[in-house]
Amino acid sequence: MTTTSASTCGERHTVVRLPEFTGADREEVCGGVPDPFEIEGLVMAWRPKQEHFGIRREGRLVAHAGLVTVPVAIAGSRTEAVGLGGVIVAPGMRGRGLGRAVVTAAVEHARGMGPDVGLLFCWPEWMPVYESLGWRELEEHVRVEQPDGPVTMPMRTMWTPLREGAGWPPGPVRLLSLPF
Numbered sequence: 001m002t003t004t005s006a007s008t009c010g011e012r013h014t015v016v017r018l019p020e021f022t023g024a025d026r027e028e029v030c031g032g033v034p035d036p037f038e039i040e041g042l043v044m045a046w047r048p049k050q051e052h053f054g055i056r057r058e059g060r061l062v063a064h065a066g067l068v069t070v071p072v073a074i075a076g077s078r079t080e081a082v083g084l085g086g087v088i089v090a091p092g093m094r095g096r097g098l099g100r101a102v103v104t105a106a107v108e109h110a111r112g113m114g115p116d117v118g119l120l121f122c123w124p125e126w127m128p129v130y131e132s133l134g135w136r137e138l139e140e141h142v143r144v145e146q147p148d149g150p151v152t153m154p155m156r157t158m159w160t161p162l163r164e165g166a167g168w169p170p171g172p173v174r175l176l177s178l179p180f
């Protein structure tokens with residue numbers, strides 16, 4: 001298990017790589033809030049993450065971010081991106097830098113996963129959080145896989161370079177996977 005220590009606003013947050021992220025872990029970090037990501041109304045299928053990062057306080061999981069490598073077609077050319085998802089900080093613990101710390105540690109790990117770019121989906125209200133961490137909005141509408149065929153993703157899409165000089169080429173974007 002790797003750990004990363006991030007200092008934000010004078011507070012030190014130790015991020016650990018979690019061997020798994022179970023339903024109980026999810027319940028613990030979400031603090032019993034129903035639909036914490038506000039996605040149940042979308043009735044969409046989601047892809048589980050393959051790598052998990054977390055912050056614990058007195059044994060309780062209080063922050064999580066997940067990563068998964070996904071295939072994506074940009075202007076018809078197939079490539080891969082590292083998807084970031086499941087980003088959550090326990091209610092009552094927000095605004096103290098935990099989100100920044102857990103996302104920063106996940107992105108650092110993503111730099112070694114191979115793809116040149118990171119990708120995420122979020123509601124507009126959360127875009128400033130990611131902008132402050134260097135993510136940029138992707139203006140293109142993104143098509144994503146669903147069990148009954150591709151649909152246009154109703155959430156906003158953001159990306160970040162994982163290597164110096166990496167860019168996002170122009171053209172239609174199609175995620176060749178369930179969203180994450």
Ligand SMILES: CC(C)(COP(=O)(O)OP(=O)(O)OC[C@H]1O[C@@H](n2cnc3c(N)ncnc32)[C@H](O)[C@@H]1OP(=O)(O)O)[C@@H](O)C(=O)NCCC(=O)NCCS
Pocket residue numbers: 036037038086087088089090093094095096097098099100101121122123125126128129130132
């Ligand atoms: C989004 C979330 C993970 C942020 O976690 P957090 O611990 O509160 O974030 P931090 O304190 O580390 O703040 C990170 C940056 O985002 C900014 N930020 C945090 N909350 C914000 C908000 N509601 N609106 C605008 N900016 C915000 C902070 O100012 C900070 O920027 P700075 O370091 O440049 O000052 C948390 O609010 C959350 O769990 N939300 C509900 C779950 C959810 O919807 N997750 C999916 C998001 S796509």
